[in-house]
Amino acid sequence: MSVFDPSTESPIAHAIVAPDGSLSFADPALIALNQRAGGMRGAPLAVPQLATIARLARRLGIVVSRGVVVADDETDVDLWVRAQPDGENVRLTVSGWREIAAWRPARPAPDAQNDFLGSDTDWRWETDSALRLTFVTLDAGPKHGFDAFALLGQPLTAMFALDAGTDGTLPILDSLARRRAMAAQPAHLRSSGRAVTLTANVRHDASGDFAGFVGVARMVVEDALAPVAADTLSPTFTSGLDKALRIPLARIVANADSINAQADGPVQHDYADYAADIASAGRHLLELVDDLVDLQAVERPDFALAPEPIDLADVARRAAGLLTVRASNAEVTIVRPAMDARVPALGDFRRLLQILVNLVGNAVRYSPAGSHVTVSVERSETQAIVVVADQGKGVAPEDQIRIFEKFERVDPSEAGGNGLGLYIARRLARAMQGDLMIESAPGEGARFVLTLPADPARH
Amino acid sequence: MSVGRDPVDAMPSYDDPLARAETVRLRAETRLAGTIADFFLDADARLDDRTRLMLAHVLDAIVGSIEWDIRRHAARSLAGNGSTKAGEAILKAGAGGVVDRLTRAGLLRDEELMDELITRVRHDLIAASLPVEVAEPDEASLLVRLAGVPDSIVASAASALLAAESRRRVANEQGVVGGSELPAELHHRLVWWVAAAIRDGLPHATRESDRAITDAAQRSLAAHDEGERPDAVAMRLAGALDARPNELAAVLVESIGDRRLSLFVAVLAHALGIAFDQARAITLEPEGDRLWLALRALDMDRPTIARIGLALSEADPRRDIEAFADALDAIVSVGVEDARASIAPLALNRDFRMALRALARTSRR
Numbered sequence: 001m002s003v004f005d006p007s008t009e010s011p012i013a014h015a016i017v018a019p020d021g022s023l024s025f026a027d028p029a030l031i032a033l034n035q036r037a038g039g040m041r042g043a044p045l046a047v048p049q050l051a052t053i054a055r056l057a058r059r060l061g062i063v064v065s066r067g068v069v070v071a072d073d074e075t076d077v078d079l080w081v082r083a084q085p086d087g088e089n090v091r092l093t094v095s096g097w098r099e100i101a102a103w104r105p106a107r108p109a110p111d112a113q114n115d116f117l118g119s120d121t122d123w124r125w126e127t128d129s130a131l132r133l134t135f136v137t138l139d140a141g142p143k144h145g146f147d148a149f150a151l152l153g154q155p156l157t158a159m160f161a162l163d164a165g166t167d168g169t170l171p172i173l174d175s176l177a178r179r180r181a182m183a184a185q186p187a188h189l190r191s192s193g194r195a196v197t198l199t200a201n202v203r204h205d206a207s208g209d210f211a212g213f214v215g216v217a218r219m220v221v222e223d224a225l226a227p228v229a230a231d232t233l234s235p236t237f238t239s240g241l242d243k244a245l246r247i248p249l250a251r252i253v254a255n256a257d258s259i260n261a262q263a264d265g266p267v268q269h270d271y272a273d274y275a276a277d278i279a280s281a282g283r284h285l286l287e288l289v290d291d292l293v294d295l296q297a298v299e300r301p302d303f304a305l306a307p308e309p310i311d312l313a314d315v316a317r318r319a320a321g322l323l324t325v326r327a328s329n330a331e332v333t334i335v336r337p338a339m340d341a342r343v344p345a346l347g348d349f350r351r352l353l354q355i356l357v358n359l360v361g362n363a364v365r366y367s368p369a370g371s372h373v374t375v376s377v378e379r380s381e382t383q384a385i386v387v388v389a390d391q392g393k394g395v396a397p398e399d400q401i402r403i404f405e406k407f408e409r410v411d412p413s414e415a416g417g418n419g420l421g422l423y424i425a426r427r428l429a430r431a432m433q434g435d436l437m438i439e440s441a442p443g444e445g446a447r448f449v450l451t452l453p454a455d456p457a458r459h
Numbered sequence: 460m461s462v463g464r465d466p467v468d469a470m471p472s473y474d475d476p477l478a479r480a481e482t483v484r485l486r487a488e489t490r491l492a493g494t495i496a497d498f499f500l501d502a503d504a505r506l507d508d509r510t511r512l513m514l515a516h517v518l519d520a521i522v523g524s525i526e527w528d529i530r531r532h533a534a535r536s537l538a539g540n541g542s543t544k545a546g547e548a549i550l551k552a553g554a555g556g557v558v559d560r561l562t563r564a565g566l567l568r569d570e571e572l573m574d575e576l577i578t579r580v581r582h583d584l585i586a587a588s589l590p591v592e593v594a595e596p597d598e599a600s601l602l603v604r605l606a607g608v609p610d611s612i613v614a615s616a617a618s619a620l621l622a623a624e625s626r627r628r629v630a631n632e633q634g635v636v637g638g639s640e641l642p643a644e645l646h647h648r649l650v651w652w653v654a655a656a657i658r659d660g661l662p663h664a665t666r667e668s669d670r671a672i673t674d675a676a677q678r679s680l681a682a683h684d685e686g687e688r689p690d691a692v693a694m695r696l697a698g699a700l701d702a703r704p705n706e707l708a709a710v711l712v713e714s715i716g717d718r719r720l721s722l723f724v725a726v727l728a729h730a731l732g733i734a735f736d737q738a739r740a741i742t743l744e745p746e747g748d749r750l751w752l753a754l755r756a757l758d759m760d761r762p763t764i765a766r767i768g769l770a771l772s773e774a775d776p777r778r779d780i781e782a783f784a785d786a787l788d789a790i791v792s793v794g795v796e797d798a799r800a801s802i803a804p805l806a807l808n809r810d811f812r813m814a815l816r817a818l819a820r821t822s823r824r
Contacts, residue, residue, distance in 0.1 A: 059784035060765040065590075066773070128600030128717075129593045134621070138629050152621040153599075153606040203591055205716075211591040212600070268507065268776060 015092040017054040017083075021045055030094060036072055050081060054090045057083035069100065075329050076100040099329050122219070128212045129205075131156045140217075146191035160187040160198065160217070175202065179210055187217075195220035245289045253282035291420040295406070298427035305431045307346035309455050312384045313337045313377045315349065319356035320375050323364055331369035334360065335376075337386075343377045344455035345384030347432045352452075355425040355436070359388040359448045362421065366392035366446070384454045389447040395440040403438070506577070507776070513580045513631065518567070519558055520636045521576075525653045525679060526557045532675035533657075537667060545668050553660025560656040571813075572645050578736070579640075581743050582720060583631055588774035592716030601717040605696070616696035620722065623689040642736075643685045650676050690735045693725035702726060708763040711754075715770050730757050733805045741805070745777035751790040753805070755798035761791045 015026035021044035023034060039046030045054065049068040057064040065082040080096040123140030127133055133151050136159070141148035151159050163186040165171055175182035185198040200215030259267060259275035267275075297303055320336040327334045337343075356375075363373040371391035378385040395403060406423045422436075429436040434452035471478035506514065530550055537546035553560065561567045598604070605617035630636040639646050654676040658664050685691060702710045707730055714722040720742070728738035731753055741749040747768060754764050765787060772780035793801075804812070 056769075056780065056784055060769060060787060062762050062765045062769065064769060128603055130597055130599040130603070132599045132603045134600060134603060135625050135628060138625055148625070149618075149622045152625060153603045153618060205591040205593040209593055209596060211593050271508075 011097055012093060012095045013097075015094070016086075017045060017051075017058075017090045017092060019058075019088045021051060021055070024089065029097070030092070033070070033072060033077075037070075049079075050092065050094070053081050053083045054092060057085050058090050061085055067096070075325070123217055124215065125156070125159070125217060126203075126212060126214050127156050129210050131213070133159060134212065144189055144192055144194065144219075146189065156213075159190060160196065161190055162187045162198075172198075175200070175213075176210065179204070182213065182215070186220075246286065249282050249286050249289065253279050253286065256282060288420075291424060294424045294428075295420055298424055298431065303427070303431050305348040305351055305428070307432060307453070308348065309457065310345055310347050310349050310352065312343040312345040312347070312352070312379075312386055312452060313341040315352045316356055316375050316377055316386045319353055319360050322357055323360045326361070327364045327373065330364055330367065332364050332367045333372050334364070335372055335374040337375060337377045341377055343379045343384045343386075344457075345379075345452040346455050347434065347452045348428075351428045351432065355428055355450060356386065356388070358421045358425050359436075359450070363388050363390035363392070363446070363448075366390060368392065379454055382454055384452045386450045387447055388450075389445060391445045394442045394444050395438060395446050396442045400438050400440065404436075509584060510577070510580055513584065514577060517576055517580055517631070517636075520630065521639045521641070522558045522561065522649070522653060523555070524636045525639060525650055526555075526657065528679050529650070529654055529657060529672060529675040530554065532678055533668070533671035536674060537671045540667070542667055545665065545671075548661060548663070549657065549668060549671065552662060553657070556660065557653055557656045560659060561652055564656075566652050569648070572641075572649065575641060575645055575736075578739060578743060582724075582739060583627065585743065585771070585774045586718055586720035589715060589718040589720065589770055590773050591718060592712075592770070594713055594716065601713045602719055602722065605700070610699070613696065613699045616692065616699045619692045620689065620696050620719070623687065623692045624719070624721065627689050638683060638687070640688045642688075643683060646683045646685075647680060650679050689721050690725070690739070693719075693721040694728065694735050696722060697725035697729035700726065700729075702730065704758070707757060708759055711759070712763060712766050715767055727753065727757075731802070731805070733802075734809055736809075737805045741802075742771070743775075745775065745779075747771065747778065747783060749802060749805075751786075752793065752798045752801045755790065755793045756795060756802055758795050761787065764790060 011029060013027040013029040015030045016024045018024040022042055023030070023039075023045055026034065034046050037046040045051040047070055049070050053064050053066055053068070063082060063084045065080070067078065067080050069076050069078055071077075076099070078096050078098040078100055079094050082093040082095075084091045084093070123137035123144075124135065125133060125137070126135040132153055132155055134153075136148040136151055138148045140146075146159065162170055162172060165184070165186060171182050171185040174180075175185075179202055181202060182198065182200040185200075186195065187198050188195050196217045196219055198215055198217055200213035203211045203214050205211035256275040256279035258264065260272050260279060262272060317336045317339070320334045324334060360373060360375060367373055367390045373391075374387075374389045376387050376389070378387070404422050404426050406420065426436040429450055429452070432452055434450065437449045437451075438446060439449065440446035470482055473479060534546035534550045537543070537549065558567070567573070594601070599607070602617050602621055606614055606621060608614050608617075627640070630640075639649065641649065654672050658669065658672055661668060686695075700710065707726070710726050711723055714720075714726060724739045724742050725735060727742065728735045731738065738753075741753055744750065750771075751764060751768070754767065759767075768783045768787070769780065772778040772783065807815075
């Protein structure tokens with residue numbers, strides 16, 4: 001997985017802004033960012049957010065730290081900027097460098113600060129940087145037998161006894177060490193001995209240092225039933241889904257986009273951001289609707305696609321082109337078939353593009369930064385072949401059948417995807433008299449091989 | 460708050476089409492007047508959506524809690540005297556409609572009440588948005604530290620503030636208030652309004668029901684403890700701390716870095732010798748000018764004023780940090796004595812201030 005991983009140390013870049021607002025020194029990352037924003041050596045700092053903070057720090061004469069979102073080419077990058085006046089100059093320290101992550105359907109740690117509590121047996125707690133309780137939901141006290149008022153100001157451990165996780169470690173230590181959200185810390189209540197699960201977000205102070213936890217405690221329900229996974233999708237479920245969901249969703253996305261773009265006039269900045277989240281989540285749902293509709297189609301016994309003459313190399317180049325931006329964000333290079341390569345085949349252009357975008361997208365998602373995804377084409381007497389190869393962690397032999405099944409994913413905890421893509425891709429390939437296969441060994445990357453009938457007329 | 464709805468039963472039926480048409484015409488006029496007033500409203504005067512929503516919640520919650528206090532207690536005492544029906548009537552008649560009734564009557568437009576509520580809501584929203592600033596890594600935050608000091612007066616006041624602020628937060632988040640947490644005078648006024656609105660909704664008010672409502676209202680007044688309000692608790696802590704001039708800057712900066720805005724306001728009020736509400740008003744003003752002058756009157760230096768200004772700007776979108784940065788040199792150049800003179804009116808007796816304000820308002824008309 002190569003997309004941003006919050007656990008890795010983020011790079012820190014330094015710069016010195018001269019009194020005239022130009023960069024008199026900068027680390028390469030900042031020079032590059034400045035250049036991409038149209039800046040030049042000796043000219044004023046061209047990234048407006050950075051320039052504003054530097055100017056503010058100079059004029060106020062104190063350290064100014066702020067999180068900002070900076071447009072960098074086609075993406076937005078989340079930066080933490082600290083500007084410290086130093087004589088006539090201002091020292092900039094820029095960390096974070098986090099591409100604004102796509103909306104995720106399942107978060108590894110609940111966003112305790114903004115999440116609604118799951119049930120009325122859950123309650124909130126907050127600590128300062130010394131892990132002393134600064135807030136406890138008051139009505140949780142009578143329910144669970146503790147005195148919330150008496151606990152305020154006490155160490156977190158006065159309320160909870162922390163237990164080791166299944167692997168013998170304490171998630172809270174990991175969270176403290178790496179300054180990241182705490183997921184599922186087992187504990188029990190000192191007042192009643194009942195088991196609880198603690199999750200928390202880290203609150204940062206203006207210098208980006210640990211300033212405390214904002215957390216939720218959930219009572220552990222002992223006989224919780226595991227959710228039963230439905231392994232078939234009834235036709236009645238998907239029928240009408242398209243009409244019932246697509247239009248309202250499209251409207252939600254369009255409206256959220258126009259709120260975000262402030263098309264109807266200025267709105268407060270955080271509302272504009274919420275709107276972007278809404279649009280992003282809406283698009284994700286639209287994709288799911290598309291997939292479910294596809295699923296219903298490909299599962300019909302009479303499903304077939306009318307073959308037409310196409311150039312498989314051209315489709316492969318287009319698919320690679322569509323994913324260039326995502327790939328470069330993930331620092332992955334896509335190697336496409338040569339511009340003059342031609343592989344005549346018989347298939348459905350739109351569906352082929354869909355399959356290849358899915359394959360290349362997967363490959364990018366599972367590729368480590370700095371690696372290549374190679375899209376190559378071959379042809380034989382009877383077959384046109386396109387191969388999408390990555391240098392990721394590969395797929396173990398026992399998973400190679402599973403990944404083509406409905407709602408199956410190698411690692412269900414990964415963000416993005418709904419476990420339908422490969423299933424649909426293979427069904428589509430077979431409906432075009434072709435096939436989709438995988439060749440892989442763990443640690444050696446994966447090769448997805450899509451075959452189609454060659455076009456005898458143009459061979 | 461919106462202008463209250465007319466009660467549905469005030470609309471004449473179609474049996475009297477003339478009256479009905481006239482009522483609708485009057486409503487349309489009222490609506491137009493409201494829309495025009497809304498259109499010409501200064502952007503500065505307009506509440507932003509978050510504040511408006513929270514204000515509506517807080518007002519509903521406070522009036523609702525007083526209303527149910529009175530209804531429950533009056534009903535219980537009537538039922539205890541054998542008048543079960545009258546008790547039930549008090550529980551049912553117009554239940555939950557008191558906010559609407561008071562809004563329609565224009566009573567909730569009371570300037571002091573709304574000033575207090577709007578300020579409280581702004582205070583809480585800004586406090587929640589302040590950036591955290593950790594003074595020392597691994598050191599407990601200011602209020603937690605104060606709750607553990609050997610000086611028992613400081614420690615108990617700090618614990619009380621922790622508790623009061625938690626209560627306030629729960630109230631804001633869940634819309635359940637334990638008490639109005641209003642200043643005594645305002646609470647007094649509101650309780651009688653609510654009592655009157657309850658009686659107004661009764662189909663048959665009797666001497667017994669009046670007595671029961673009166674008793675219940677008086678009980679609510681007696682139970683109100685002004686000293687439990689977070690403002691009062693914060694003032695108690697500020698008094699107990701009694702920060703010396705050389706400690707003042709650190710306490711102010713650290714209380715704002717610990718997001719304890721009420722403590723900041725209280726320490727400021729204590730140091731200036733002015734009332735909490737005055738210090739709170741100047742702290743929340745988006746222009747900030749009176750706050751900067753007050754800080755200069757306390758001889759705060761440039762970095763301290765800059766830190767406070769920056770933190771408040773980050774938390775309050777109405778503020779203009781650029782304008783503040785432009786003005787900072789001029790602010791710092793104001794002499795301590797001049798600054799003191801400029802904010803002297805803040806120290807006037809509250810009733811005196813109110814009277815002056817009322818006079819100024821009438822002379823503007």
